[in-house]
Amino acid sequence: MGQEPESVPRQSGTAGQVCWQTFMTQSRMTMRASVEADRASLFKSENAIKVCLFVIDAGAGHRATANAIREYLPEDQDVELVFANPYKDVLSRGSWFERIVANHSEAHYNFLLKHSRLPQFAWRVMSWLPLVFRTIRGKAISRLFQAFYAEAKPDLVICVLPFIGIDVIEEAERAGLPNMMVVTDHSETYRNSWIPASGTHLVAFSERGYHQGKDRAITHVTRISGPVLRRAFFRRSPDHAAALKRRLGLFPDAKTVLVFYGGNGSPKMIRIAQALEQLSEPLNVIFVCGHNKALKQELAAVEMGYQKRVFGFVRNIGLLMELSDVMIGKPGPGSAFEAVAKGVRTVLEVNAGTMPHELDNARMIAEEFDGASFCKEADMLSAIDAAPRRQQHEAGSEPPFRSDLEFSKVFNKFLDEAKG
Structure with missing residues (x-):
């Protein structure tokens, strides 16, 4: 009998095992190819300040804040801002464990919110899972974020997320990237759920959130008078x-x-x-x-x-x-x-x-x-x-808070530091 062509690897085991091995090999190859394509095309401009804003769609508030931040981009500066999902764009490149978390977290949370008469139950069920996941898979998460930053090469990183958002900011800090955490909730309910241990900038709209940020190794902590909202409000x-x-x-x-x-x-x-x-x-x-x-x-x-x-x-x-x-x-x-x-x-x-x-x-x-x-x-x-x-x-009243003006100043300062 002739030899097998070199392009066809020899496989051993039962037919089921062979099928599974083939499926996993093809999945990994497809995922690697899509990862390289996605990262290569994350930013289009060579000369612009490249801002990577991390957001997910668990609930609607995070996306609303991200869309609002986009409106505060200065017209007189060349800035390219792109959205990234830490689950789909980063964790999905990990092991089967990370991929399960990446593919199902947002959908399950939204399902519970939509159908539950007790949203607190949905929050408590889903909030402890990221804490456990980050505890047992911390090294893998760190490796995936460092690989993402090395290939995407952003100039600045912004995050509007709790839980996984801490990894977004702390890994950006380790990679030497200027970063900003925008706390979209009143404050941190449980320690290590919102406020990173270290970072460049943190923006909070409550007194408690401000002091929580001051207690960590964050260089600039700013309080604004309300959440970051679209200018139209x-x-x-x-x-x-x-x-x-x-x-x-x-x-x-x-x-x-x-x-x-x-x-x-x-x-x-x-x-x-x-x-x-x-x-x-x-x-x-x-x-x-x-x-x-x-x-x-x-x-x-x-x-x-x-x-x-x-x-x-x-x-x-x-x-x-x-x-x-x-x-x-x-x-x-x-x-x-x-x-x-x-x-x-x-x-x-x-x-x-x-x-x-x-x-x-x-x-x-x-x-x-x-x-x-x-x-x-x-x-x-x-x-x-x-x-x-x-x-x-x-009659004749002004908005009761002006976080639009306040955040605009903070954001412009953040961009100026990147240029400098």
Whole structure:
């Protein structure tokens, strides 16, 4: 018998083992090829300041912050900013263990958020997993990030993530890359869940988050007056909002309530819709269900005694906020502070199911921005009753915080250091 061609490796074992070996070999070869292609094409410009911003889609808040940061790029500087996902772009190049984490973490978290009436349960289930993963696979994670930075060659690294975000920043620090952690939550709930041990810059919007950063080996720690939001939330367009209200067919003289529980909505919105029928005054109610199509269909099908409009995912949520007098929602740092910036009286649900890292947002909004919180439906209805119509408390007012101006200064300084 003739010899086998050299291009076909000899394999041993059962047919099943051979198939598995072939599958794994091909998977590794395909993954290596895609990794090299992805890293080679991460940045397009040779001369621009190359900024790598790490973001994931577990919930909608991280992506919203990343999109906001993109708006603060200075027009007079040549800066190329690209988004990277630490799971899909970094950990997916590791062993089968890292690939499982990379491929399933975001989807499972979003599933629990979308379908659970107790989002705190989803957060507690999913938050301890990254801590365990980082503990047992720390060396592998470090190696993968160092390889990513060596091949992508960013000039600056920005992160808007907890948990894996600590590795993003600390590994950038080890690689000698200037870095910035933008803390999108009020503060760190558990040590080593948000604030890295070392870094170049950290931006926090609460006093506690600021002091947590000062306690670590971080060179520059800055406090701004609110989360980093898109610039549009700091602008008022009353004429545009009034025209939209007419176009939606809402009662012109009735109080308008916006019910918005973030990018994935919440099953609680059904109960809130029913409770609002107890109010005797004429009412407009706008429900925004985000990506939760089933929730949108259910709310649209229910007949209510008030004027109702139901939306799915809305890109320009700021306009709906601006035509509203009250917003009911969860104390997430995105939607809650967006409403505050737009001048909406914010009524936030706080109970045993509230995610731990969101509780302090409700306290901050109540203490500093005249917000309210509720646990029982009766408290929610009382807060809506007590809220004045928008024109009674907004005439000539400015946004209650200006994190847009503050972050712009910090970001420009960060870029200037990279040029220098």
